[in-house]
Amino acid sequence: HWDFGGSTVIASDFIRLTPDSQSHRGAVWCKIPVRMRHWEVQMHFRVHGSSGNLFGDGIAFWYIDPAVSKFNGPVFGMQDKFRGLGVLLDTYSNHNGPHSHDHPYISAMVNNGSLAYDHDRDGTHSQLDGCTARFRNRDHDTLLSIRYVNNALLVATDIENKQIWQPCFRVPNVKLPTHFVFGVSAMTGDLSDNHDLLSVKVYEIEPKEPLEDNIGVDYRTIEPSADSAEPPRPHVDSQADSGWSFLRIFLLVLFCAIGLVTLLVLGLVYHTRQQRKKKRFY
Ligand SMILES: [Ca+2]
Incomplete structure (x- = not known):
């Protein structure tokens, strides 16, 4: 039932x-x-x-539309502008x-295919919510729980070797359709780590008080959406970035100017030679 790709290696008791x-x-x-409609995944x-x-x-859990989202890209191994969670x-x-x-920092992002993840800003413009969680280089088991029940997303961790789920964040009003697929991906860049998956357990949840769903709604057609917990803020380039941009623009203009002058000089030389040739003929 599972497929894999990229640098993934299947060992006997875990997946790297x-x-x-x-x-x-x-x-x-x-x-x-x-x-x-309601589920929990324990990873x-x-x-x-x-x-x-x-x-x-880092490593990421996904619940995405397999028709348009592909597991080979720059967002922790997922292509950008994915559809889903x-x-x-x-x-x-x-x-x-x-x-x-x-960091390490756990955050959630819901995308309808239009949002780009800003790796250089750690996705802080597009995250719903997040929490710091020191799961790296622990000697004991580290687990993540993702619960999606009654349109609420609850993310919790069990990383302190206490066998207790510690809430990371809860986001209400998260709209996700059925019939997406679960996945896990990871990525290294200039920096690296082993990213291993030991197990994924999926549970169907029966809500005690289920939402009053409209009869006849096709849950496959729900558009992924969520209210962000982050206050909106403009996307401003850092000073170092704008300085580099200015330098780039300046160099570009300089090269263009040099190119134009060279073309003009060559054109003039050619024109003068042609004139001399004509003079010789007559
Ligand atoms: Ca990062």
Whole structure:
């Protein structure tokens, strides 16, 4: 029922999505669409590496539309502008702005296919909510729970070896259709880590008080959407970036000017030679 791709290696008792080396993307995904309206996924994973403070990029859980979303891309191994839900376990802090938080950081993103994930800002513009969770290089089991019940998304961790689910965040009003697929992917870039998956357990949840669903609604056709917990803020390039952009524009203009002058000079030389040739003929 499961398929895999990229750098994924299947071992006897776990799946290695990426090895602890640069520029790898790996993924596993379930080929069977999820028919359940309310579910919980418990993911037993392990992120570990030899380096002390330089490691990345992270591992992610997905519930996505397999028709338009592909497991080979820059968002922790998923292509950008996916359709569905991503729960992103980001180990490396690319973002050093006023909205920086400690890493590893777990966040959720819901996308209808139109949003781009901003890797350089750790997705802080598009996340619904998030929490810091120190799951890396632990000697005991590390688990993640993703619950989607009554249109609410609840993400919890069990990473302190206490066998207790610690809530990470809860987001209400998350609209997701049925018949998407579950998947897990991971990515390394300049920095790396082993990203291992030990098990994925899927449970159907019977809500005590289910939502009053409209009769006749086709849950396959619901458009993925969610209310963001993050206050909207403009996307501003950092000073270093704008400085580089200015330098690039300046160089581009300079090269264009040099190119134009060279063309003019060559044109003039050619024109003068042609004139001389004509003079010789007559
Ligand atoms: Ca990051």
